[in-house]
Amino acid sequence: xxxxxxxxxxxxxxxxxxxxxxxxxxxxxxxxxxxxxxxxxxxxxxxxxxxxxxxxxxxxxxxxxxxxxxxxxxxxxxxxxxxxxxxxxxxxxxxxxxxxxxxxxxxxxxxxxxxxxxxxxxxxxxxxxxxxxxxxxxxxxxxxxxxxxxxxxxxxxxxxxxxxxxxxxxxxxxxxxxxxxxxxxxxxxxxxxxxxxxxxxxxxxxxxxxxxxxxxxxxxxxxxxxxxxxxxxxxxxxxxxxxxxxxxxxxxxxxxxxxxxxxxxxxxxxx
Numbered sequence: 001x002x003x004x005x006x007x008x009x010x011x012x013x014x015x016x017x018x019x020x021x022x023x024x025x026x027x028x029x030x031x032x033x034x035x036x037x038x039x040x041x042x043x044x045x046x047x048x049x050x051x052x053x054x055x056x057x058x059x060x061x062x063x064x065x066x067x068x069x070x071x072x073x074x075x076x077x078x079x080x081x082x083x084x085x086x087x088x089x090x091x092x093x094x095x096x097x098x099x100x101x102x103x104x105x106x107x108x109x110x111x112x113x114x115x116x117x118x119x120x121x122x123x124x125x126x127x128x129x130x131x132x133x134x135x136x137x138x139x140x141x142x143x144x145x146x147x148x149x150x151x152x153x154x155x156x157x158x159x160x161x162x163x164x165x166x167x168x169x170x171x172x173x174x175x176x177x178x179x180x181x182x183x184x185x186x187x188x189x190x191x192x193x194x195x196x197x198x199x200x201x202x203x204x205x206x207x208x209x210x211x212x213x214x215x216x217x218x219x220x221x222x223x224x225x226x227x228x229x230x231x232x233x234x235x236x237x238x239x240x241x242x243x244x245x246x247x248x249x250x251x252x253x254x255x256x257x258x259x260x261x262x263x264x265x266x267x268x269x270x271x
Contacts, residue, residue: 026088027052028174028205029074034083036069042081043069046228051221053173054200057207058216058235061225062248067209070225071176074207091174092167094160096182108154108162109147112137115169130169137165141195157188164195175199177208181215193218213239 027050034047044066051057059067072078074091092115115137116130138144141161146154151162160180167175177196181189196206200220208219216222217235224230224238224247231238231247 028087028089030084030086030088032084034073034085035081036066036073036078037081038069038078044225044227044229045081047083048229049221049223049232051174051205051207053205054203055205055221056196056200056219057205058219058222059207059209059225060211060213060216060222060247061230062211065227065247066225068178071178071207071209074174074176087174089173090171091176092170092172093176093178094163094167094180096179104152106151107148108138108143108151108165109134111151111162112147112165112169115166115172133171134165134169137168138162140168140198141165142191155188156183157185157191160184160188160192161195173204175204175206177206179209179211181210181212213244 029049029051031047031049035042035045036047037043043064047070059070061067069078071093073080073085074087075093076087112134113130116133135144135147138147141164143158143161143165146158151159154162164175164177164180180192184192196208196219199206207223208216210216216239219235221233222235222238223232224243226247226249231243
């Protein structure tokens with residue numbers, strides 16, 4: 001049976017300039033019976049959730065389970081196969097630092113300024129407003145003192161903060177972080193924890209794709225994906241043995257609150 005429904009998909013993705021402060025009274029993101037994929041191939045289906053302003057969301061799932069596909073749809077780069085997706089604000093993505101090119105001769109300020117260009121017409125050059133927004137974003141992540149430093153010479157944690165500054169300079173109210181803790185040392189990870197909390201306190205929503213189940217217990221919501229939506233809700237309410245088995249298939253995952261105790265699915269399939 002095909003995953004494509006009879007009714008056409010509906011999508012409304014925010015773009016261009018950010019909404020005026022306080023203009024978004026409802027959820028920043030709403031998904032209803034949403035299926036996403038490429039061409040005729042459905043990657044993830046059954047999505048239904050709302051992301052309110054100031055909420056932190058952990059997105060759990062195995063590689064290929066639909067996390068990246070969802071992020072692409074939220075950015076407006078992928079149209080729904082079926083269902084409804086509404087994004088009522090601008091959003092920006094923060095890629096893994098190990099995917100970032102380090103051989104370009106750019107400074108931290110240059111990278112942050114790239115975010116401020118998102119709201120400019122192609123023929124306009126960045127001016128004082130963009131410069132101020134870029135420096136303000138670097139200050140917000142504690143990197144203003146290294147504004148003139150080479151991006152390629154930074155540590156993994158510092159590069160991660162500069163990439164977040166780029167997203168902030170775009171005045172995005174929804175930030176999509178792709179495995180942001182990958183390769184970070186403990187102090188850098190702690191700093192990122194605090195930054196995510198601060199962003200949420202400002203009313204920004206943050207969705208974090210991660211494999212760290214225990215980490216999501218500190219966030220407001222968790223979205224579990226494995227080619228379909230397995231669970232959505234408060235981590236303490238939904239992260240149990242059954243959900244983790246369905247989310248991670250053949251992988252061993254530590255149960256939150258039970259160090260050293262893992263779960264395996266009841267059946268293992270090779271396909």
